[in-house]
Structure formats: C-alpha cells, structure tokens
Amino acid sequence: MHNGQSLDEETIIFTGTPKSQDVFELVKQYRGNPVSLPLIQVAELSEPTDELRLNACHTYDWLIFTSQSAVTAFGAKLERYGVSADSIPSKIAAIGTRTAAALEKIGFTVEFIPTIFSADVFVKEFKPSQNEPLRLLFLKGSIAGITIPEELPFEVDEWTVYSTEKATQNIGSLTKLLQQEKQKTVLFASPSAVEIFSKEIASQIGWSGYKIGAIGHVTERALVEAGATVHVRPNVYTLKDLVLELVK
Numbered sequence: 732m733h734n735g736q737s738l739d740e741e742t743i744i745f746t747g748t749p750k751s752q753d754v755f756e757l758v759k760q761y762r763g764n765p766v767s768l769p770l771i772q773v774a775e776l777s778e779p780t781d782e783l784r785l786n787a788c789h790t791y792d793w794l795i796f797t798s799q800s801a802v803t804a805f806g807a808k809l810e811r812y813g814v815s816a817d818s819i820p821s822k823i824a825a826i827g828t829r830t831a832a833a834l835e836k837i838g839f840t841v842e843f844i845p846t847i848f849s850a851d852v853f854v855k856e857f858k859p860s861q862n863e864p865l866r867l868l869f870l871k872g873s874i875a876g877i878t879i880p881e882e883l884p885f886e887v888d889e890w891t892v893y894s895t896e897k898a899t900q901n902i903g904s905l906t907k908l909l910q911q912e913k914q915k916t917v918l919f920a921s922p923s924a925v926e927i928f929s930k931e932i933a934s935q936i937g938w939s940g941y942k943i944g945a946i947g948h949v950t951e952r953a954l955v956e957a958g959a960t961v962h963v964r965p966n967v968y969t970l971k972d973l974v975l976e977l978v979k
Contacts, residue, residue, distance in 0.1 A: 736761060736979070737761055738758065738763030738978060739762060739763075739914070740762060740764060740913075740914070741764070741916060742908070742915040742916070743764065743916050743918065743974070743977070744767075744768055744908065744915060744916065744918065745765065745767045745768070745769070745918050746768060746769060746917060746919055746920070746924045746928060747769060747919070747920035747921060747924055748769050748773055748800065749769065753971070754971055754974060757971060757974050757975075758974055761978050766908065768901040768905045769898045770897065770901060770902070770923075770924045771895050771896065771897065771898055771924055772895075772896055773804075773872065773893050773895050773896075774893060775803070775804040775807050775808075775892065776804070776891055776892055776893055776894050777808075781808050781811075788819045788821060789818065789819050789820055790866065791866045791867060791888070792822060792859075792865040793821055793859070793866075793867045794821045794824070794867075794868050795824045795867060795868065795869045795887075796826070797825075797826040797827075797850060798826070798827075798830060798872065799827075799830050799833045800872060801870045801892055801893060802833040802834050803893075804870075804892035804893040805892055806833075806837040808892070809837065815838065816837060816838030817838065819839075822859075823839045823840065823841045823842055823843075824841070824857060825843070825844055826844070826848050826849065826850065827968065827969065828848075829969060831844055843857060845857070847968065848947065848967075848969070849948065849949055849968065850876060850878040850879055850949075851878055851882075851949070853878075853879065854878055854879060854882040857883065864885070864886065865885045866885070866886050866888070867883065867885050867886065868887075868888050868890060869887055869888070871892070872891065872892075872893050872894065873891055873893070874895045875891075897931075902932060905928075905932060906931075906932050906935060906936060909932070909936055909940065909941055910936060915941045915942070916942040916943070916944055916962075916977060917941055917943055918943075918946075918970070918973060919943070919944070919945050919946070919954060924950075925953040925954050925957055926957075933957065933958070933959070938957075938958055938959040942963065942977075943960065943962055943963075944962065944963040944973050944976075944977055945963070945973075946964070946965070946968050946973055947968045948964070963976050
C-alpha cells in the first residue's frame with residue numbers, strides 16, 4: 732500500500748487475456764482481490780505460407796504491431812523458422828508501451844509509439860520523414876479494425892497472425908460473481924470484450940451493481956453505446972494505470 736490508499740478488499744475482475752502477473756500483484760498491494768475471467772481468448776494462426784511471409788518481412792519499410800498478442804504470435808513464428816530480429820531491418824511501430832516492451836524482448840527496437848495508445852491516434856501521428864512511397868506490414872488479429880489499413884496514406888499489407896474468439900468457459904463464473912453482494916469492479920480493455928459481456932452477461936443482470944473501468948476511449952465508447960456507465964478511465968491506456976486510477 733502507498734500513502735494510505737486502498738482498494739479495501741474490492742474484487743477487481745479482468746476480462747481481457749492476461750499478459751503478465753504484475754498488474755494482479757499491484758491490485759494485491761492495494762488490498763484488492765484480482766480475478767482473471769477473460770471473455771476473449773487468442774491463439775496463434777499457423778499457415779503454410781508463414782515461412783514465406785517471414786522471409787518477405789525485410790521488404791517492408793515498417794512493421795506495425797497494435798497488441799502484445801500480435802508480438803507473441805510473430806515471435807513464435809520467428810522461433811519456429813529460425814529467423815532472427817537482426818535479419819529484419821524494417822522499422823518498428825507499436826501501439827502502447829507494453830507492446831513495445833514485448834517487441835524489445837524478442838530483439839526489435841521500436842521507433843514509433845503514438846502519444847495515446849489507440850489506432851485512431853496512431854494514424855494521425857504516424858508521419859515518417861521519407862518522401863518516397865512506403866510499404867508497411869500490419870501484423871494483426873482476426874477481428875482487428877480497419878483504421879490502420881484504411882486511413883494511413885501508404886501501401887499497407889496485412890498479416891493476420893492470431894485469432895480472437897469468445898471464451899465461453901468464463902461467462903457463467905463471471906455472471907455468478909457479479910450477482911454476489913461484495914464490492915466489485917469489472918475492467919475492460921477492448922470493444923470485443925464489451926460486446927461479449929453485453930450479449931452474454933449484461934443482458935441477464937444489467938449494468939448496475941458494480942463499477943466499470945475501461946482502457947481507452949474506443950472501449951469507453953463501446954461501453955456507453957451498450958448502456959453502461961464508465962466510472963474509471965485512465966489518461967494512459969494501460970492496465971496498470973487503470974488500477975492506479977481505480978485506487979484514487
């Protein structure tokens with residue numbers, strides 16, 4: 732605990748795919764009870780063309796990553812086919828410091844991160860200095876939005892490296908937990924988790940009786956459009972900052 736601040740034994744429910752344990756430990760430091768019940772699950776997509784596509788990465792001026800899941804899937808392909816980060820001279824762009832850290836862990840140097848970790852801000856701020864036409868490769872998930880390929884004024888190829896699906900096994904547990912009397916907050920990190928929650932859980936129990944936290948203005952907008960009230964949204968779009976904002 733710090734400065735006497737506390738979550739006072741509140742249950743903090745994470746609905747996104749867990750990437751690391753440090754944010755759960757942060758909740759515990761502030762006397763909260765973290766619970767991970769992801770509503771989405773991701774898995775690397777493995778295709779016969781993977782090796783060919785890996786060997787073509789060096790032909791792109793920039794590789795763009797918008798999530799840690801994309802980095803994990805890409806890293807698995809590098810290891811499988813014995814390709815090193817050093818053999819890919821492309822510049823690297825990442826949305827978010829966590830995504831950047833994941834890239835650096837597998838040997839890349841990230842040269843661009845937008846000031847706000849969102850695709851709509853990325854396309855506004857991404858302005859490479861080169862005058863010649865650029866070739867970009869967007870490494871994405873199966874339900875990625877169209878903002879980056881549609882709104883960047885460059886040639887953008889797309890490579891779907893992982894799939895995102897509904898984690899049906901957690902819906903019952905999450906519904907039951909929210910029906911209990913204890914204090915709880917549900918944290919959302921993506922519009923896809925909001926959509927599943929709205930259809931599978933809020934349709935049964937409503938949007939009241941618990942607090943809601945959101946990462947990012949896009950996720951917040953999805954919650955509001957679904958009928959929810961967002962109680963907490965940090966200025967910096969990370970789970971750590973969301974937890975710290977909740978503590979306040």
